[in-house]
Amino acid sequence: MPRHAPSTQLETHEVFNQPPAFIGHNLFDTDRAMCEAAVREGGDWVGEPLSKLGAVAGSEAVLELGDLANRHPPELVPFDRYGQRIDEARFHPSYHQLMGVAMDHHIHDIAWTADRPGGHVAHAGLLALMTQAEAGVLCPISMTYAAVPALRHQPDITGPWLEKLIGGTYDGPLGPIAGKRGVTVGMAMTEKQGGSDVRANTTRAHPLGGRLYRLVGHKWFCSAPMSDGFLTLAYAEGGLSCFLVPRIAPDGSRNGIQVMRLKDKLGNKSNASSEIEYHDAVAWLLGEEGRGVSVIIDMVHHTRLDTMAGTLGIMRRPLAEAVNHVAGRRVFQKTLADQPAMRAVIADLGLEYEAAAALTMRVARAFDGEAESDRAFARLAVALGKYWLTKRCPNFVYECMECHGGVGYVEETPLPRYFRESPLNAIWEGSGNVIALDVLRTLRKEPAAMDSFVAEIALARGGDRRLDAAAGRLADRFAGPAGESDARRLVEDMAVLLQGSLLVRHGPEAVADGFVASRIGGDWGRCFGTLPAGADIDAIARRQIEPLAG
Numbered sequence: 268m269p270r271h272a273p274s275t276q277l278e279t280h281e282v283f284n285q286p287p288a289f290i291g292h293n294l295f296d297t298d299r300a301m302c303e304a305a306v307r308e309g310g311d312w313v314g315e316p317l318s319k320l321g322a323v324a325g326s327e328a329v330l331e332l333g334d335l336a337n338r339h340p341p342e343l344v345p346f347d348r349y350g351q352r353i354d355e356a357r358f359h360p361s362y363h364q365l366m367g368v369a370m371d372h373h374i375h376d377i378a379w380t381a382d383r384p385g386g387h388v389a390h391a392g393l394l395a396l397m398t399q400a401e402a403g404v405l406c407p408i409s410m411t412y413a414a415v416p417a418l419r420h421q422p423d424i425t426g427p428w429l430e431k432l433i434g435g436t437y438d439g440p441l442g443p444i445a446g447k448r449g450v451t452v453g454m455a456m457t458e459k460q461g462g463s464d465v466r467a468n469t470t471r472a473h474p475l476g477g478r479l480y481r482l483v484g485h486k487w488f489c490s491a492p493m494s495d496g497f498l499t500l501a502y503a504e505g506g507l508s509c510f511l512v513p514r515i516a517p518d519g520s521r522n523g524i525q526v527m528r529l530k531d532k533l534g535n536k537s538n539a540s541s542e543i544e545y546h547d548a549v550a551w552l553l554g555e556e557g558r559g560v561s562v563i564i565d566m567v568h569h570t571r572l573d574t575m576a577g578t579l580g581i582m583r584r585p586l587a588e589a590v591n592h593v594a595g596r597r598v599f600q601k602t603l604a605d606q607p608a609m610r611a612v613i614a615d616l617g618l619e620y621e622a623a624a625a626l627t628m629r630v631a632r633a634f635d636g637e638a639e640s641d642r643a644f645a646r647l648a649v650a651l652g653k654y655w656l657t658k659r660c661p662n663f664v665y666e667c668m669e670c671h672g673g674v675g676y677v678e679e680t681p682l683p684r685y686f687r688e689s690p691l692n693a694i695w696e697g698s699g700n701v702i703a704l705d706v707l708r709t710l711r712k713e714p715a716a717m718d719s720f721v722a723e724i725a726l727a728r729g730g731d732r733r734l735d736a737a738a739g740r741l742a743d744r745f746a747g748p749a750g751e752s753d754a755r756r757l758v759e760d761m762a763v764l765l766q767g768s769l770l771v772r773h774g775p776e777a778v779a780d781g782f783v784a785s786r787i788g789g790d791w792g793r794c795f796g797t798l799p800a801g802a803d804i805d806a807i808a809r810r811q812i813e814p815l816a817g
C-alpha cells in the first residue's frame with residue numbers, strides 16, 4: 268500500500284460562513300441605479316435588451332468565459348508552419364464565444380439601428396453589462412461601434428463595410444469581408460514618438476491613384492489586430508489624413524500589416540494589444556487629405572462614451588461581488604452587511620456608483636440627440652465624465668476588494684482582474700491631462716457647450732441649496748480665465764456638480780442628499796465609508812443590498 272494513500276477516515280471539514288458564489292444574477296434587473304437611469308434617459312424600450320443581456324452576462328457559463336479569456340491570453344502567431352508570415356493573434360475559444368455574445372446582443376450596432384431615441388443609452392448600458400463578464404472583448408466591440416460615424420465620411424468606399432458592420436454577427440476568421448457575416452474595425456493612431464500628440468506621427472501615405480494609397484510606418488499600440496480593418500492616421504502630401512486599412516488587400520492577398528509583438532499588459536489580458544508595422548499596406552483615404560483628425564475624432568468621441576460605460580461595468584461587478592460577500596458572511600454575531608462600519612462603506616460606494624450610472628446614461632442620451640445643444644453637451648460632458656469616472660475607478664475597485672477580506676485578493680475571485688483593469692479607461696482615448704485640457708479648449712471655443720452645461724445644471728436649481736451655492740461658485744470661475752494648471756480642478760468640480768444635479772433631480776432623496784452633503788457640501792472624510800452623520804446610510808445601502816441579497 269502506498270505510504271500516503273488517502274484514508275477513508277479523513278473527512279472534509281464542514282465549510283460554513285462563506286457567501287454563495289456570485290452567479291445567476293440578472294446583472295441589469297438587480298442594479299437599481301442602472302435600471303432607473305437607463306430607462307429614464309433611453310425610454311422604456313431599452314429595458315428589454317438590457318435585461319436580456321443582464322441575464323446572459325450574469326450566468327455561470329458567461330462569467331466562466333470571462334475568467335477563462337483572462338487566464339488564457341492571446342498569443343502571437345507570426346508565421347505558419349512553412350515559414351510564411353501570417354501575423355495572427357490566436358485566442359482561447361472563450362474569447363470568440365464572448366465576442367459572439369457581445370455581437371448577438373448588438374452592443375456594436377444598437378445605437379445605429381434603433382428606430383427611436385435611446386440607441387446610445389442602450390449601447391452604453393449593454394457595454395457596461397458585458398464588461399461585468401469580461402472587459403477585454405469590449406475594446407474591439409467599442410471600436411467597431413465607434414467606427415461608424417468616421418466610416419460615414421466616405422460612404423462610396425465604406426458602404427460594403429457599413430453593410431457588414433451594422434446588423435453583422437461575429438465572424439472571427441480572416442477573409443475578404445464580402446464573404447463574412449460581420450466585421451470588426453480597430454483604430455491605429457498611437458506611434459512610439461507620440462500618442463496624445465498625433466501630429467508627431469511619422470507614418471507616410473503614398474498615392475496609388477484615386478483614393479488608394481500605400482502606407483509605410485508603424486503603430487505602437489494597435490489593440491484588436493485581428494479586426495477586419497483599421498482606421499489609421501498617416502501623413503499624405505496634404506497633411507495628416509485618415510485611412511481605412513483592410514487586413515485583406517483589395518486584390519485578395521494579406522495586406523502589408525506585420526504584427527511585431529503583443530503587449531504584456533497590467534490587465535486587459537484577453538485583448539491582444541499589439542505593435543504593428545505597415546509595409547506598403549494598401550489603404551483608402553477617408554475624407555480629404557490633411558483632414559484626418561477631424562475624421563477620426565468622430566470615432567474617438569464615441570469610444571470616449573465607452574470609457575464611461577466600461578468604467579461603470581468595472582465598478583459594478585466588484586460592487587455587486589462586495590455586496591454579495593458582505594450579505595453572506597457573518598462576523599461577531601452579525602452579517603457583515605449589518606455591521607455599521609461595513610454598511611457605511613457599502614453606502615458610500617453605492618453613492619459613487621449611483622452618480623456614475625446617472626452621469627453615464629445622461630451623457631449617452633446626449634449622443635442620441637439631434638439638436639446642436641445636444642451635440643455641444645455631449646462633447647463637453649463626455650470629457651467631464653471620462654475624466655472623473657476613470658479617475659475614481661481604481662480606488663473604488665480596491666475598496667470593493669477590501670470588503671471581501673483576504674479572499675478578495677485571490678485570483679479565484681474577479682477582484683484582482685477588475686483591479687488591474689481599473690486604470691485603463693483613464694489612459695486610452697485621451698489620458699487625464701489631455702481630457703482636462705480638451706475641456707478647457709471646448710469651454711473657450713464653443714460657447715454653446717458651456718451654455719448647455721449651465722442649462723443642464725439649472726434644471727436642478729432650487730432642489731438643494733448646497734448644489735445651488737456650488738453652481739454659483741462655478742459660474743464665478745467660468746467668468747475668469749482658467750489656466751492649464753487649473754484644468755483638472757475645474758473638470759473635477761464640473762463633473763461632480765453635474766452628477767449632483769442629476770441625483771437631485773432624479774435620485775431617491777437619501778441618495779441625492781448623501782451625495783451632495785459629502786461630495787459637494789464637503790462633509791466627508793478621505794476614504795469611502797466616511798459619510799456625514801446625517802446621511803441615511805441604511806436607505807442608501809439597501810438599494811445595493813436588497814436586489815442582490817433579498
Ligand SMILES: Cc1cc2nc3c(=O)[nH]c(=O)nc-3n(C[C@H](O)[C@H](O)[C@H](O)COP(=O)(O)OP(=O)(O)OC[C@H]3O[C@@H](n4cnc5c(N)ncnc54)[C@H](O)[C@@H]3O)c2cc1C
Pocket residue numbers: 453454455456457458460461462463464488489490491532535540691694695696697698699700701702704
Ligand atoms: C492597453 C492599451 C491599448 C491601446 N490601444 C490603442 C489602440 O488600439 N490604438 C491606438 O491608437 N492607441 C492605443 N493605445 C494608446 C493610447 O491611446 C495612448 O497610450 C494614449 O493616447 C497616450 O499616448 P502616449 O502613450 O503616447 O502618451 P503621451 O502622449 O506621451 O502622454 C503621456 C502623459 O502626458 C500627458 N500629456 C500629454 N499632453 C499633455 C499636455 N499638453 N500637458 C500636460 N500633460 C500632457 C498625458 O495625459 C499622459 O498622462 C492603447 C493604450 C493602452 C494602454
